[in-house]
Amino acid sequence: xxxxxxxxxxxxxxxxxxxxxxxxxxxxxxxxxxxxxxxxxxxxxxxxxxxxxxxxxxxxxxxxxxxxxxxxxxxxxxxxxxxxxxxxxxxxxxxxxxxxxxxxxxxxxxxxxxxxxxxxxxxxxxxxxxxxxxxxxxxxxxxxxxxxxxxxxxxxxxxxxxxxxxxxxxxxxxxxxxxxxxxxxxxxxxxxxxxxxxxxxxxxxxxxxxxxxxxxxxxxxxxxxxxxxxxxxxxxxxxxxxxxxxxxxxxxxxxxxxxxxxxxxxxxxxxxxxxxxxxxxxxxxxxxxxxxxxxxxx
Amino acid sequence: xxxxxxxxxxxxxxxxxxxxxxxxxxxxxxxxxxxxxxxxxxxxxxxxxxxxxxxxxxxxxxxxxxxxxxxxxxxxxxxxxxxxxxxxxxxxxxxxxxxxxxxxxxxxxxxxxxxxxxxxxxxxxxxxxxxxxxxxxxxxxxxxxxxxxxxxxxxxxxxxxxxxxxxxxxxxxxxxxxxxxxxxxxxxxxxxxxxxxxxxxxxxxxxxxxxxxxxxxxxxxxxxxxxxxxxxxxxxxxxxxxxxxxxxxxxxxxxxxxxxxxxxxxxxxxxxxxxxxx
Numbered sequence: 001x002x003x004x005x006x007x008x009x010x011x012x013x014x015x016x017x018x019x020x021x022x023x024x025x026x027x028x029x030x031x032x033x034x035x036x037x038x039x040x041x042x043x044x045x046x047x048x049x050x051x052x053x054x055x056x057x058x059x060x061x062x063x064x065x066x067x068x069x070x071x072x073x074x075x076x077x078x079x080x081x082x083x084x085x086x087x088x089x090x091x092x093x094x095x096x097x098x099x100x101x102x103x104x105x106x107x108x109x110x111x112x113x114x115x116x117x118x119x120x121x122x123x124x125x126x127x128x129x130x131x132x133x134x135x136x137x138x139x140x141x142x143x144x145x146x147x148x149x150x151x152x153x154x155x156x157x158x159x160x161x162x163x164x165x166x167x168x169x170x171x172x173x174x175x176x177x178x179x180x181x182x183x184x185x186x187x188x189x190x191x192x193x194x195x196x197x198x199x200x201x202x203x204x205x206x207x208x209x210x211x212x213x214x215x216x217x218x219x220x221x222x223x224x225x226x227x228x229x230x231x232x233x234x235x236x237x238x239x240x241x242x243x244x245x246x247x248x249x250x251x252x253x254x255x256x257x258x259x260x261x262x263x264x265x266x267x268x269x270x271x272x273x274x275x276x277x278x279x280x281x282x283x284x285x286x287x288x289x290x291x292x293x294x295x296x297x298x
Numbered sequence: 299x300x301x302x303x304x305x306x307x308x309x310x311x312x313x314x315x316x317x318x319x320x321x322x323x324x325x326x327x328x329x330x331x332x333x334x335x336x337x338x339x340x341x342x343x344x345x346x347x348x349x350x351x352x353x354x355x356x357x358x359x360x361x362x363x364x365x366x367x368x369x370x371x372x373x374x375x376x377x378x379x380x381x382x383x384x385x386x387x388x389x390x391x392x393x394x395x396x397x398x399x400x401x402x403x404x405x406x407x408x409x410x411x412x413x414x415x416x417x418x419x420x421x422x423x424x425x426x427x428x429x430x431x432x433x434x435x436x437x438x439x440x441x442x443x444x445x446x447x448x449x450x451x452x453x454x455x456x457x458x459x460x461x462x463x464x465x466x467x468x469x470x471x472x473x474x475x476x477x478x479x480x481x482x483x484x485x486x487x488x489x490x491x492x493x494x495x496x497x498x499x500x501x502x503x504x505x506x507x508x509x510x511x512x513x514x515x516x517x518x519x520x521x522x523x524x525x526x527x528x529x530x531x532x533x534x535x536x537x538x539x540x541x542x543x544x545x546x547x548x549x550x551x552x553x554x555x556x557x558x559x560x561x562x563x564x565x566x567x568x569x570x571x572x573x574x575x576x
Contacts, residue, residue, distance in 0.1 A: 008398050011477040015394035016406065018387040022447030026425065033424035090318065092330065093311050100312070107319040110326070113558045115506040117524040118547040121328045121531060125540050133328050133345050147496045167322065172569070179570040228417055231508045235528055249509075251417045256423045257513060265423055273420040280415045 034273075038266035048262075055156050055263040056271075059205035065268065066249040067243055071158065075247060076226035079162045080170075082284040087170040088215070092207065105178065109171035116168065116231035123164045124236050127151050154244035157237050161245050165231055169225070173218050180214030181207070224276055248272055326551070333357070333544035340540045356541040357549075363533075363542060365518050366549065369526035374553075376438065376511075376522055377504040379443040384500045385493055388451030393481050395452065396459035397467070410449040419509070426513055440514040440524065445504055451496045454568070458492040459485060495568030498561040502554050523550040 038055055040048035046247045059065050090108065094101055111119060126134045127150035135147040150160040184207065208215075230249040233239060240247040240255070248268065256265035323417065327347070332340060333356055334349040360366055394400075395407055408502040425444060426435075470480045508524040514520070515521045521529070527546050531538075558565060 004399055004401055008477070009400040012394045012400035012403075014478075015398065015481070016391040018411070019391040019447050019452060020406070022387065022443075023410065023413050023449065024523065025423065026444045026447060027416060027426075030421035030424040030428065031416050033428075034420055037424060090315070095310065096308070100315075104315050104319055105566075106559075108322055109566075110555065111322065112553045113502050113506075113554050115508070115524050117506075117508050117527055118550045119325065121527060121547050122325050124531075125332065125544065126325060126328060131341050131343065131345065133324070135347055136343065167325070171322075175566060175569055176557055224417075226363040228419055230419070231524075234508070234512075235531065253422075253509070253513075256426075262423060262457060269420045269423060273417065275349065276417050277415055292446070 019248070029290045034266050034269055036280055037262055038270045040263055040266075042262045044260060051263070055267040059264050059267045059271070062264075064243060065251070068246040068248055071244065071246055072227060072248040075158060075162060075229065075245075079165045080219065080222045082162070082166045083169055083173055084175075084219055085216070086166065087173035087218075088177055090170065091174045091181060092203065094174065095178060095181040105171075105175065108174050108232065111168045112171040114168075119168060120164060120232045120235040123160070123167075124166055127160050127236075152235055152241060154242045157241055157244045161229075161232050161236060161247075164236075165226070165229065169222070173222065176218050177211065177214060180211040203289050219268065219284065220279055224279050224283070227272060227276055227279075300537055329544045329547050329551075333548050334525050335541060337539055337541045345479070348575040352539070355493055357545045359539075360542045360545045360549075363539075364526060364530045366526070366546065368519055368522055369523045370549065372438075372441075372521060373505055373550075376441045377501050379438075380504045381497050381501045383442070383446040384448060384451060385497050387446055387494060388448065388496060389486060389489065390481070391452040392455030393459055393485055395456045395466075397485070398477075411553050413449045415451075422509065422513065429514055435514055436516045436520055436521065441511055441520070444510075445500075445507075448500075451500070454496060455489060455492055458489050462488050462536070491564055493566040494561055498557055498565045499568060501557055505554050 037048060039052060039138065041051045041054070042048035086090065094104055124133050129135065129147050129149040129152065132150075134150065135144070138144045139147070143195055147158055150156050188206050188210065192206050197205065228249055229247050233245045233247050233250050234253075237245040240251055249272065252265050252268040252272065255261045255268060328345075328374045331346060331349055334354070335346055336350070336353055337349065337356070339346065391410070395403065395410075396511050429435050429440045431446075432439070434443070466488070467480050468486050473484065496506045506524065507522075508528070511525045512528070515525060518526070518529075523546075527543075527550060530546060531543060534543075
């Protein structure tokens with residue numbers, strides 16, 4: 001047994017107290033309360049009444065929940081793939097073109113740090129069917145004939161939200177990819193070059209295998225963040241038209257704060273939690289392998 | 299491959315990157331230009347890439363239409379206090395986990411770590427009712443206090459303290475400093491770069507935060523910029539005054555861009571080291 005000094009132990013608890021107390025009250029308490037509420041009926045007046053799995057049954061029998069779940073998966077998958085491909089390509093190019101690298105990195109990164117509500121507002125204007133820059137540019141490039149009613153058509157509204165997300169997030173992925181790419185030993189490229197491998201072959205045979213852990217890390221992170229999207233649909237579409245952009249967190253929000261169905265809202269929250277938890281577990285496994293210097297040495 | 303060929307390829311790549319960067323910047327450009335044109339010029343085709351004259355009065359109209367000054371101040375106040383508290387509490391806990399020995403240390407650390415697995419959206423409903431029972435709804439308390447604690451900062455700063463030499467702290471102890479003085483005067487100054495990275499991260503996150511302030515605020519006097527902007531957008535019925543909205547967006551984006559550009563180096567390092575996420 002290790003001996004602990006009483007004064008050091010006291011100091012430790014003093015140092016830990018604010019954060020520990022805060023996490024207990026504002027994370028642990030709500031996470032269990034949320035679970036409790038998901039098994040309860042509560043009309044906001046009396047005390048919540050335990051009703052077992054009824055809320056989950058209600059939610060899982062609700063066609064709109066499944067519509068929302070499907071929309072969310074679609075949104076997460078499509079925006080995720082687009083983000084990964086675009087940011088990987090840009091990162092590989094940025095890694096080569098040295099001149100102006102930090103300028104480009106900053107330019108691509110800026111959208112990531114800006115408030116989603118504000119940029120969603122700007123994109124709402126860009127997407128304007130009659131006067132928006134988006135349709136105008138596409139028409140100038142002869143890519144479309146008639147203007148597209150981006151946010152007003154169930155066929156295109158989700159795409160509008162996806163494009164916005166890709167634009168906002170790729171900068172973050174580029175930075176992580178660049179870090180991964182810069183850790184690839186140059187000698188590998190040299191030997192590939194000596195062996196007469198071209199750019200494409202080098203990418204497939206050297207670059208990609210070397211950054212696979214980074215790729216997985218970024219991939220899972222992108223998925224997790226995708227499931228949490230809310231601000232953009234709140235501002236741009238309010239879930240419409242015809243529920244075509246009803247993302248899960250927004251659907252939960254509506255259930256809780258517009259329909260006051262606290263039980264079902266909590267059930268949706270927990271279903272979301274389980275999905276994200278599974279993804280987080282995968283990510284933590286990968287993270288252990290990826291960030292080598294996080295290994296405990298102290 | 300010949301040198302000429304390689305050079306050509308590099309310039310081509312460079313041009314492509316530039317085109318991409320311009321595309322990334324286009325929304326910001328349109329935002330600023332739209333905020334400066336005459337309101338009816340917005341509905342003219344082709345769209346403008348440069349204002350015919352600078353109509354700064356759009357910004358004046360914005361301040362008449364919505365209490366932008368109040369929103370702005372609320373955002374500054376909430377983000378600043380949250381940042382200071384969050385960084386301080388994270389540093390204290392991170393220091394304890396790094397330097398002090400106490401019973402059940404690993405278990406407590408684990409309790410901290412697993413909170414990172416909980417997406418904030420899962421907690422939002424009970425947290426709302428918790429705020430209600432505290433009588434904190436529609437007050438700064440609800441906007442600030444729940445944001446003061448997070449395991450990520452603790453984890454990050456613990457790593458940083460682990461990497462610092464202990465000699466200076468030992469010397470301070472011999473000089474008769476107590477544990478708090480050692481932390482405050484010796485360890486904390488050495489952690490400045492990590493504190494800065496965390497501070498920028500927390501400030502930007504709090505500034506951008508939307509769902510939580512939307513849920514817990516009701517009166518204009520307490521709302522932050524993102525909620526205020528969403529309210530302003532919702533207040534237009536028949537025709538939307540895009541010049542005013544773009545002015546509002548510009549004002550809400552400017553502070554985070556400035557904070558980011560000032561601390562870019564630290565922030566990027568933090569991102570690459572630990573995968574800071576929003």
